[in-house]
Amino acid sequence: MTKLLIKGARIVDPASGRDEVGDVFIADGKISANNEKADQTVEAKGLVVAPGLIDLSARLREPGYEYKATLESEMDAAVAGGVTSLACPPDTDPPLDEPGLVDMLRRRAKALARARVYPIGALTVKLAGERLTEMAELSEAGCVAFSQANAPLADTQVLWRAMQYAATFGFPVWLRAEDRSLAHGGVAHDGEVATRLGLPGIPAFAETIALDTLLQLVRATGSRVHVCRLSSAVAVEMIRAAKKEGLPVSCDVGIHHVHLSEMDLGYYDSHCRLEPPLRSQRDRAALAAGLAEGTIDCAVSDHTPVDEDQKQKPFSEAEPGAVGLELLLPLVLKWGAQQKLPLAKTLARVTSDPARVLGVQSGRIAPGAPADLVVFDPAELWRVVPEALKSQGKNTPFLGYELAGRVRTTIVAGKVVYERR
Amino acid sequence: MAANPQLNANGELQHLLCIEGLPREILTQILDTAEPFTGVTEREVKKVPLLRGKSVFNLFFEASTRTRTTFEIAAKRLSADVINLNIAVSSQSKGESLLDTVANLSAMQADVFVVRHASSGAPYLIARHVKPHEHVINAGDGRHAHPTQGLLDLYTIRHYKKDFTRLTVAIVGDVLHSRVARSLIHGLTTLGVPEVRVIGPQTLLPAGVESLGVRVFHDMRAGLKDCDVVVMLRLQNERMNGALLPSAQEFFKHYGLTADKLALARSDAIVMHPGPMNRGVEIDSSVADGPHSVILPQVTFGIAVRMAVMSIVAGN
Numbered sequence: 016m017t018k019l020l021i022k023g024a025r026i027v028d029p030a031s032g033r034d035e036v037g038d039v040f041i042a043d044g045k046i047s048a049n050n051e052k053a054d055q056t057v058e059a060k061g062l063v064v065a066p067g068l069i070d071l072s073a074r075l076r077e078p079g080y081e082y083k084a085t086l087e088s089e090m091d092a093a094v095a096g097g098v099t100s101l102a103c104p105p106d107t108d109p110p111l112d113e114p115g116l117v118d119m120l121r122r123r124a125k126a127l128a129r130a131r132v133y134p135i136g137a138l139t140v141k142l143a144g145e146r147l148t149e150m151a152e153l154s155e156a157g158c159v160a161f162s163q164a165n166a167p168l169a170d171t172q173v174l175w176r177a178m179q180y181a182a183t184f185g186f187p188v189w190l191r192a193e194d195r196s197l198a199h200g201g202v203a204h205d206g207e208v209a210t211r212l213g214l215p216g217i218p219a220f221a222e223t224i225a226l227d228t229l230l231q232l233v234r235a236t237g238s239r240v241h242v243c244r245l246s247s248a249v250a251v252e253m254i255r256a257a258k259k260e261g262l263p264v265s266c267d268v269g270i271h272h273v274h275l276s277e278m279d280l281g282y283y284d285s286h287c288r289l290e291p292p293l294r295s296q297r298d299r300a301a302l303a304a305g306l307a308e309g310t311i312d313c314a315v316s317d318h319t320p321v322d323e324d325q326k327q328k329p330f331s332e333a334e335p336g337a338v339g340l341e342l343l344l345p346l347v348l349k350w351g352a353q354q355k356l357p358l359a360k361t362l363a364r365v366t367s368d369p370a371r372v373l374g375v376q377s378g379r380i381a382p383g384a385p386a387d388l389v390v391f392d393p394a395e396l397w398r399v400v401p402e403a404l405k406s407q408g409k410n411t412p413f414l415g416y417e418l419a420g421r422v423r424t425t426i427v428a429g430k431v432v433y434e435r436r
Numbered sequence: 437m438a439a440n441p442q443l444n445a446n447g448e449l450q451h452l453l454c455i456e457g458l459p460r461e462i463l464t465q466i467l468d469t470a471e472p473f474t475g476v477t478e479r480e481v482k483k484v485p486l487l488r489g490k491s492v493f494n495l496f497f498e499a500s501t502r503t504r505t506t507f508e509i510a511a512k513r514l515s516a517d518v519i520n521l522n523i524a525v526s527s528q529s530k531g532e533s534l535l536d537t538v539a540n541l542s543a544m545q546a547d548v549f550v551v552r553h554a555s556s557g558a559p560y561l562i563a564r565h566v567k568p569h570e571h572v573i574n575a576g577d578g579r580h581a582h583p584t585q586g587l588l589d590l591y592t593i594r595h596y597k598k599d600f601t602r603l604t605v606a607i608v609g610d611v612l613h614s615r616v617a618r619s620l621i622h623g624l625t626t627l628g629v630p631e632v633r634v635i636g637p638q639t640l641l642p643a644g645v646e647s648l649g650v651r652v653f654h655d656m657r658a659g660l661k662d663c664d665v666v667v668m669l670r671l672q673n674e675r676m677n678g679a680l681l682p683s684a685q686e687f688f689k690h691y692g693l694t695a696d697k698l699a700l701a702r703s704d705a706i707v708m709h710p711g712p713m714n715r716g717v718e719i720d721s722s723v724a725d726g727p728h729s730v731i732l733p734q735v736t737f738g739i740a741v742r743m744a745v746m747s748i749v750a751g752n
Contacts, residue, residue, distance in 0.1 A: 206643055206644050207643075209643065210643055210644050211456065211648065212557065213577070213578050213579030213581065213615060213618060214556050214579075214580075216642075283556070283557030324533065327561070328533070328534065329534070329555030329556070329561055329577075329578075330555070330557045332555055
C-alpha cells in the first residue's frame with residue numbers, strides 16, 4: 016500500500032480543535048503517527064488539509080433515475096467537492112427496501128472506488144408508510160439508518176411501531192418532520208412571498224406539529240432519531256429544548272436553507288423549489304445561528320440532481336431539489352465566515368459532527384483514523400457555472416455566483432481519488 | 437433578484453405579466469391609451485389598423501370563454517390576425533412540454549402571445565424563452581395575476597370616480613384563490629388609493645395578506661362602511677362545501693352583497709364583479725342589476741383596455 020505525505024499544510028482537525036501548519040502521514044489507508052518515507056507527496060503549502068466532508072444526504076439517483084444522474088457522475092461530483100463519505104436516502108426507484116438492492120448499490124459504489132457510500136434503508140416497504148421493512152436484514156446488507164426520505168408517513172400508528180421496532184435493535188431512524196395534510200399541495204413557504212406570487216403555501220407549523228409528534232414518540236419509544244432538514248425557527252427552538260431534556264435526538268439542515276429564503280424565489284426561480292420550502296428571512300437566520308451553536312448538528316447538501324426539462328416548468332410543476340455535493344464546502348465556509356467562527360468549528364458541522372451521527376471513525380485527523388482527507392484552498396474564488404460541475408445535475412440556485420473555497424485533492428482510505436490540476 | 441422581466445431596456449412595457457412592479461406612469465399610459473378605444477367600440481366600423489399584419493396567438497392552457505373572447509375581439513379591432521389555441525385539450529395532453537409548445541408556435545411567426553395557465557408564474561417562464569420581438573400578455577396564471585382584468589377594473593374606477601387618491605375600495609370574498617384580487621390590489625396601491633380593504637373569512641384570505649398593503653376585515657358590515665368602490669369576487673363552486681366554507685348559504689349570509697349591506701357604503705358607491713357571477717352566492721340579483729352596478733360597463737371597458745395593452749406592447 017502507498018505511503019502518502021501531505022506536506023506543509025494548515026492542518027485543521029475539528030474533532031480536536033487542532034489548527035496548525037505541519038505534515039500529515041498516511042500509511043495502510045490510515046493516518047499514521049510515524050514520519051515514514053513516503054512514496055507520494057502532496058505539496059500543500061498555503062492550503063488547508065481537513066477531514067473529508069461527510070454528507071448525510073446525497074441522492075445518487077441509482078437505481079431507477081439514471082437519466083437524471085448516474086452513480087459514476089455523482090461519485091465524481093462528491094470527490095470533486097471534497098466529500099469522502101455520504102449517506103444516500105432510500106428514495107430511488109425501486110426504493111432501498113430490499114437487501115439485494117442495498118448490496119448492489121454498495122458493490123457498485125465500492126467498484127468505483129471514490130467516496131464511501133452509506134445507504135439509508137427504507138423504513139416502510141416502497142416508502143408507502145404502511146408496512147415495516149426487514150430492518151435487521153437491511154442493516155446486515157449495510158444500511159446505517161432507516162428513513163422515509165421525503166415520502167410522508169401519514170399514519171402515526173405506523174410511525175410509532177416503526178420507531179419501537181427500530182429501537183429494539185438500536186437502529187437509528189432519520190425522518191423529516193412534515194405533516195402530510197398540512198403540506199398537501201403546497202410548494203412554497205406560506206408567507207408573504209407565496210401570497211404575492213400566488214403559490215400554494217406550506218405553513219411552518221406543518222413542520223413543528225410533526226416534530227412535536229416525533230419528539231413525543233422518542234420519549235415513548237427511546238428510539239434514536241435524527242431529524243432531517245429543519246426549515247423553521249420554531250423547530251430549532253424545539254430541538255434545543257429536546258436536547259436539553261436529554262432526548263436522543265440529532266438534526267441537520269440543508270445548506271441551501273442556511274443561505275437562502277423565500278425572497279430568493281424572485282420571479283419563480285424553479286431552482287429554489289426545494290423540500291422543505293425556503294422559509295422567511297427570520298427562519299433562515301435562526302437556522303444559521305442554530306447550526307453555529309450546535310443545536311443543529313450538521314449541514315448537508317441534500318444533493319438532488321434534476322434534469323433541466325423538469326426544472327423548465329412553472330414553479331409549482333417543477334421537480335423539487337438542488338445539487339450540492341460540489342457546493343457544500345464553499346457554502347459552509349461562507350456560513351462560517353458570516354458567523355465569525357474559527358475554521359475548525361466551521362468544518363466540524365460537515366466532518367466530525369456527521370461522523371458522530373453516523374457512528375463512523377472518519378471525520379478526524381488522528382493516528383489510526385481512516386485517511387479520508389480533503390486538501391483545499393479556502394480563498395480560491397470560482398464561479399458556479401454548469402461546466403464547472405461534475406454532477407449530471409446542474410440545478411442550483413447558486414448558478415452564476417462566485418464562491419470562495421475550492422478543492423485541490425481528495426483522499427479516501429489513503430488513496431488520491433481526486434486531484435484538480 | 438433579476439431585472440423586471442416586463443420592461444425592456446428603455447423601461448417600456450415588453451410583456452404584461454403582472455401589475456406588481458409596473459410604475460404608475462405605465463399604468464396611466466395604458467388607461468389613457470384605452471380611452472379613445474372605447475370610441476372605436478361604438479363606431480359603425482369597429483376597427484383601427486394599429487396591428488395590421490401582426491399575429492396574436494391566444495394560448496389558453498386553461499379553459500376560458502369570456503377572457504379569450506374579449507382578447508380575440510380586442511385583437512381583431514386592432515386589425516391583427518388572431519389564432520385561438522385551446523391547448524387544454526390538444527398538445528399538452530399528448531405530453532408536449534410548455535416550452536416546446538411555445539417554441540413551435542413561435543416558429544409560426546407570432547407577435548403576441550396571450551397566455552392563460554393554471555400554474556402561477558407560467559407566463560414568466562414563457563416570457564424568458566420567447567424571441568425579442570415577441571410579447572407575452574398574461575391572461576390569468578393560477579392564483580397569481582390577471583393584469584388585464586386588474587387594469588379594466590382600474591379603468592372602470594377611474595371612469596366613475598376620477599381621482600384615485602381619495603378612495604376607499606373594498607374587495608370581498610375569496611381573495612386566497614383570486615388572481616383578480618392580487619392584480620387589482622397592486623394597481624390600486626400603485627395609483628395611490630389610500631385605503632384598500634379585503635373582506636372575507638380567514639379561510640379565504642392568504643397568509644400575510646396585510647403585506648400587500650391592505651386592511652383586513654372579517655365583518656362585512658364594518659368593512660363596507662363608507663366605501664366608494666365594492667369589488668365582489670367569484671366564489672368557485674368547488675370551494676363552497678368543504679374545509680374552507682360550510683355552505684354557499686352561510687357564505688351568502690355573511691359575505692354576500694345585498695342591498696342592506698351595500699347601504700353601509702357611500703351613497704354613490706359603485707359595485708364591480710369580474711364575472712361570471714354566482715347570483716345568490718356572492719351577490720344578490722337586486723344589487724347585480726341595481727343602480728350601483730357597473731358590471732356590464734366593465735366588460736365593455738375590458739375590450740378597450742386589452743386593445744390598449746396589445747397596441748402598447750406590440751408597438752414597443
